Amino acid sequence: YFPYFITVAALLVVYVLLILWLVFNQRLLPAIVMIGAFMLFILWMVGLVVVAIELFGPSGSVQGNCNIAVFSQNPTGQTLETLAWLQQRN
Template sequence: MAAKSTVTGLTGTTGWTGTSFGRSSMTYDGPPPSTHVRTYNWPPWQLNFWIFVILLASTSIIGVFATFIQIQSQLELGIPWYFPYFITVGSLSILFILGIFWLIGQRRLLPAIIMVGGFMFFILWLVGLVVVAIQLFGPDGSIQSVCDVQVFGKNPKGTSMATMAWLQQRNICQSWQLVFAMALVGTVFFIWVMIMAYQVFVNS
């Protein structure tokens, strides 16, 4: 008489003289385990162009506001809070780009990381953009109105202190315009990278 243990998988034969056991072979007839690994195909040209533009915008704003802080300190004037704020945001954006490079090297650049990070930096850049726009185009005593009257409305010539001062003032006015342009571009491009990440997630 044959008996099988459901725990050990042993098949035994019971007779008058005792019981002998032998191990039975066990097979798995179910479907094979899944080996599918989800991959995300990022558009290389678009991603590289986005990285280049964000690096350009971040470094431009850091350079301009760092110079403004130096000028304010030399003139013994107060430093507005949005100078160090935008320098910090630009520095964090560069660190974010470096993190993206590391994830690309590890083949772990997930769309969720880009969407969450892009949304956070979009808020930070949007705050900076609003503040810069108020300072540059505000209703009362805006920087742009002062530049139009006192700087762009004049054109001194010659090797004089007045000409040197005017050139410095024009450089400051143009730097403010550069900061506004870079802040606007950075804000728009963080919206674009969120859309790009969502498309990569859907298509993959």
């Protein structure tokens, strides 16, 4: 989803430059600012939700990967693996 956020950032830069150009030409209207800001907010929110689903969703999530990595082993002794196993089990 990195290309998506790069595209949204590029649109934001273009939007800010357009706003500045309109300010310097004294043609800025409140509707342009509100509609543009709302559209960029929606694009950002969609990206945020998609990344959150990817990280914490049902398949391939961070929690699932940690469970697979920790519960597939049975460490003993005073090691970092034992600490990770105990932390994940709690």
